[in-house]
Amino acid sequence: MVRKPTSKETARKPNMREAILAAAEELFATNGFNAVSVRDIAQAAGANPGSVTYHFKTKDGLLLEIYRRHCGPMNLRRSELLAAAKRVRDLQDRLEAIVRAYVVPAFTSGSDLAGGGARFTRLRAVMSAEGNEVARRIIAQTFDDTSHAFIDAIHESLPHIPRTEIVWRSHFLLGALYYSLVTPERVSRLSRGEADGSDAASAIEQLVQATVAAFQAPALDQTAPARRRTVASSKT
Amino acid sequence: MVRKPTSKETARKPNMREAILAAAEELFATNGFNAVSVRDIAQAAGANPGSVTYHFKTKDGLLLEIYRRHCGPMNLRRSELLAAAKRVRDLQDRLEAIVRAYVVPAFTSGSDLAGGGARFTRLRAVMSAEGNEVARRIIAQTFDDTSHAFIDAIHESLPHIPRTEIVWRSHFLLGALYYSLVTPERVSRLSRGEADGSDAASAIEQLVQATVAAFQAPALDQTAPARRRTVASSKT
């Protein structure tokens, strides 16, 4: 079952540390934190279990390092794109540019490895779902600034919508984004093969289009004079 | 650490089976499948670990039973609401009714226990994120019919949008729905306390409002003659 590292993998650039990080990222992102053992990671990286302990001390430390590695570049890229988006004159175009600035880095790059951005975003989605403590701490102190910046920017281009609603809709955006990365095959299945859920370009365009429209929806709180409820809410 | 079952809990209605199911549901939904041990569940239910084995044979069997318990009522409720929604004349109102028929049962009821619907939906979100095999099988064969029914209904009220895009947007809806149940506190935090992410009624209204607008967005594939990209897509 264990695949011995071939010379091609270890001899040229014996950067075990990177290999372990990449393997852990992939495994955590697809199976969750607790379902993956240190031994699984070591095996996938062609390394020895002890090597993981040496480089990252603990399993939590390994997860922490994955976040450290990605958060910087992704947030940098996002703020660059956000700054550019804010310079767009037309308000409708600006909104789309802002949303795109939020979405695109989540799907692409961040680091050097191919598919790294999508994989890390999927990892965040899974850790968030599992209520992982390590992730929760990092998220709160690393991503909230970025989130606020985007919320503010969107709010500026949609001044008539209360900030609270912008928050809700941003939250929905992140949820949709996460879910698209978690189960892309569901899109393929439900569309009977007509759409490819794994195609990042499609996902981005569809998500941007849908989200921009969602943001532009009339406000619920103040603006609309209470649309009647078509269907009862609940009984519990 | 282990709390001995008081007479109030076990004596009156000694339905350990139910208690175990409820405890497992709660723990799985908040911590994921692998992070929770059978002993954790037993302890939370005031039962003996062996009792879990007796009633459900395996840990997977326990998860399976949770799904069995909820899927029927929830899908029944959804199809009832969907049937009612389809009778709405006005196309705009009908779309909203359909979306509501999809969203409301996910947040409320399903079973008798308070908050049961939301908890089960959150459980599904977490299992989906973890790529849980048991859940994946059940979902595909239980929820795909319902999903198709909703997609078709939405498609009928938005005939000018290609089905593929309806699928994408439905997928986003489910992602947003899931995420709202997974990390409601994020909404409260980002809105600086102005919104309560845990309030089901708010979540439903916000989600319905935003989603209806998303569905009504112009189609991307055929209709719009290729909007220019405001921001580059990637470099990887």
Add this chain to the structure above:
DNA sequence: ATGTGATTTGTACTATCGTACAAAAGATCA
């Protein structure tokens, strides 16, 4: 080439996991 610090390996320890199973306790009805 050799010594030195960094890395990798191999292995072992303890804790906890899911599950099995026999014994105890409880319920049901003749």
Add this chain to the structure above:
DNA sequence: TGATCTTTTGTACGATAGTACAAATCACAT
């Protein structure tokens, strides 16, 4: 009450978890 079936308890077993650590190996400056 006693027999029978259901449920609960207590405990044990093998597997695997995370982590520690000494020995082996490697990279490289001198």
